[in-house]
Amino acid sequence: MSKAFLKDDLPNEPFIVPPLADLPPGTPNRVTPRGLKLLEEKRAALEAEIERWRAEHAESDPAVPVPAVLYERLNEVQKRIAEAEVAPPPAAPTDVVQFGATVVVEGIGGEFAGERWRFTIVGVDEAAEFWEDDLVAFTAPIAQAVLGRKRGDEVWFSIEGRKQHLRIVGVAYGSDDGS
Numbered sequence: 596m597s598k599a600f601l602k603d604d605l606p607n608e609p610f611i612v613p614p615l616a617d618l619p620p621g622t623p624n625r626v627t628p629r630g631l632k633l634l635e636e637k638r639a640a641l642e643a644e645i646e647r648w649r650a651e652h653a654e655s656d657p658a659v660p661v662p663a664v665l666y667e668r669l670n671e672v673q674k675r676i677a678e679a680e681v682a683p684p685p686a687a688p689t690d691v692v693q694f695g696a697t698v699v700v701e702g703i704g705g706e707f708a709g710e711r712w713r714f715t716i717v718g719v720d721e722a723a724e725f726w727e728d729d730l731v732a733f734t735a736p737i738a739q740a741v742l743g744r745k746r747g748d749e750v751w752f753s754i755e756g757r758k759q760h761l762r763i764v765g766v767a768y769g770s771d772d773g774s
Contacts, residue, residue: 616732627694700762716738
């Protein structure tokens with residue numbers, strides 16, 4: 596058997612390059628200005644990793660190819676950037692929940708009565724990358740429930756098979772926190 600096909604010749608270094616967040620088919624890739632910047636930074640990091648790989652293996656074994664997963668992720672990120680629709684904040688102050696809004700909701704009745712949550716509605720990649728920062732994708736059930744609604748409106752949405760009843764108590768854009 597040709598040595599070119601032996602598994603032992605493959606690099607032993609593990610490669611973990613997480614995939615991009617799912618974007619439902621036909622859904623526009625809406626992003627905040629920050630979300631677009633993060634995608635551009637991800638592209639630059641992948642390009643740098645590809646160059647690092649080439650440089651690292653150029654002397655020892657130039658025949659070792661750059662892992663395909665790096666090119667796949669780079670292509671995915673480039674496609675997301677090309678398809679990005681930057682959604683600027685609304686021009687005038689508004690109580691209507693739109694993409695980019697920071698929303699404060701309060702549970703009405705049931706196990707979450709009186710509890711408040713604050714989150715900002717962003718693109719799928721920004722939310723997936725930084726979920727710990729209270730960023731919620733515009734495709735998420737809670738975002739879908741509040742988009743287009745106003746302060747004071749009550750909404751229902753399901754999470755883990757349980758219906759939740761919420762009231763929108765704050766809507767803000769920019770540096771305002773919605774409360």
